[in-house]
Amino acid sequence: MNKYLLKKMTFALLLALLPLLSAAASLPDIRVLATGGTIAGSGASATGSAYKAAVSPVEKVIAAVPELNQIAKIRGEQICNISSQDMKIEYWLKLAARINQLFRLGLADGVVITHGTDTLEETAYFLNLTVAYDKPVVLTGSMRPGSALSADGAMNLYNAVAVAAAENSRNKGVLVVMNDRIYSARGVKKCDTINPAAFADHENGPLGRVNYGKVTFNTRPDKRHTYQSTLKLGIFAATLPEVAIIHGYAGINPQIVETICKSGIKGLVYAGVGNGNPSEEVLTVLAKASADGLTVVRASRVPDGPVTLDAEVDDAKYGFIVSDSLTPQKARILLMLALQKQLPKSEIQRLYFEY
Ligand code: GLU
Numbered sequence: 001m002n003k004y005l006l007k008k009m010t011f012a013l014l015l016a017l018l019p020l021l022s023a024a025a026s027l028p029d030i031r032v033l034a035t036g037g038t039i040a041g042s043g044a045s046a047t048g049s050a051y052k053a054a055v056s057p058v059e060k061v062i063a064a065v066p067e068l069n070q071i072a073k074i075r076g077e078q079i080c081n082i083s084s085q086d087m088k089i090e091y092w093l094k095l096a097a098r099i100n101q102l103f104r105l106g107l108a109d110g111v112v113i114t115h116g117t118d119t120l121e122e123t124a125y126f127l128n129l130t131v132a133y134d135k136p137v138v139l140t141g142s143m144r145p146g147s148a149l150s151a152d153g154a155m156n157l158y159n160a161v162a163v164a165a166a167e168n169s170r171n172k173g174v175l176v177v178m179n180d181r182i183y184s185a186r187g188v189k190k191c192d193t194i195n196p197a198a199f200a201d202h203e204n205g206p207l208g209r210v211n212y213g214k215v216t217f218n219t220r221p222d223k224r225h226t227y228q229s230t231l232k233l234g235i236f237a238a239t240l241p242e243v244a245i246i247h248g249y250a251g252i253n254p255q256i257v258e259t260i261c262k263s264g265i266k267g268l269v270y271a272g273v274g275n276g277n278p279s280e281e282v283l284t285v286l287a288k289a290s291a292d293g294l295t296v297v298r299a300s301r302v303p304d305g306p307v308t309l310d311a312e313v314d315d316a317k318y319g320f321i322v323s324d325s326l327t328p329q330k331a332r333i334l335l336m337l338a339l340q341k342q343l344p345k346s347e348i349q350r351l352y353f354e355y
Contacts, residue, residue, distance in 0.1 A: 037116025084116025173225030
């Protein structure tokens with residue numbers, strides 16, 4: 001082939017590729033931070049319930065959904081590869097530090113975190129309080145492994161990337177995308193152990209929908225979050241103060257509560273019955289622990305509704321804090337972060353109402 005013809009063909013090829021290249025260049029940069037879970041899991045049979053979570057590396061999870069490349073420039077990173085019942089504060093700190101760094105350095109327009117569904121809501125709320133930027137951070141997972149019939153992971157990941165890439169997802173705090181719904185980190189919880197429609201926010205409902213990547217928001221979160229947070233971590237934070245949760249029940253042995261209060265913990269979330277009520281005997285133990293310096297938060301074992309100040313319990317008298325509508329597991333996260341900042345009780349109470 002002569003030189004002239006070769007040059008002409010190269011030029012024509014470049015011209016043909018140009019729209020594709022410029023379309024790719026204008027796609028948002030979305031970083032997928034993988035932590036494991038069923039979305040990275042696999043089972044031996046498409047119809048059997050037995051499977052192992054957290055077996056596939058991030059590259060494989062992303063490669064299983066090549067359609068992602070049509071809506072974003074995707075890069076993956078492995079933060080850890082665990083079932084989320086093994087989630088640890090150490091991984092939360094690593095996630096928060098990496099997300100803040102990606103946004104600070106302008107390396108991502110949005111972040112998607114793939115996560116086991118068991119503690120997904122806790123990681124979401126932790127990041128809601130510690131990511132200092134208004135760019136989208138979206139958590140997703142799956143209830144069925146990729147090997148199952150009607151697996152939900154691929155569409156959940158596609159939809160999560162679409163939400164992270166959407167301009168109107170900014171400034172809404174950390175989001176959770178599961179089963180075509182978009183939820184805010186504060187209110188969302190896992191409400192079913194096995195169904196793909198496992199997540200719900202009974203108090204506020206979903207913020208919106210995502211249908212085959214088409215994002216629609218109906219409302220926005222009414223609480224403060226992310227870049228507005230006063231709980232942002234210092235870059236040297238290596239761990240957080242120990243906070244325990246006790247689940248109340250009829251006939252609870254107060255000595256068990258006393259033992260936990262005296263175990264060296266810095267804070268306690270008591271998930272009481274009803275409006276966060278402890279029994280009379282437990283109240284005596286909690287009142288003493290509070291007077292001795294333990295920060296006690298009253299939450300509830302009831303799935304919905306707020307725990308309110310000074311209803312059946314005289315919180316002002318005992319120096320207790322109430323969790324508002326945060327679940328006990330999320331109330332624990334806020335308390336760990338507030339104790340790390342050494343905030344006074346009145347300030348911590350304000351945070352429960354605002355975040
Ligand atoms: N227990 C596992 C986890 O939370 C599997 C649950 C899931 O991802 O759906 O990682």
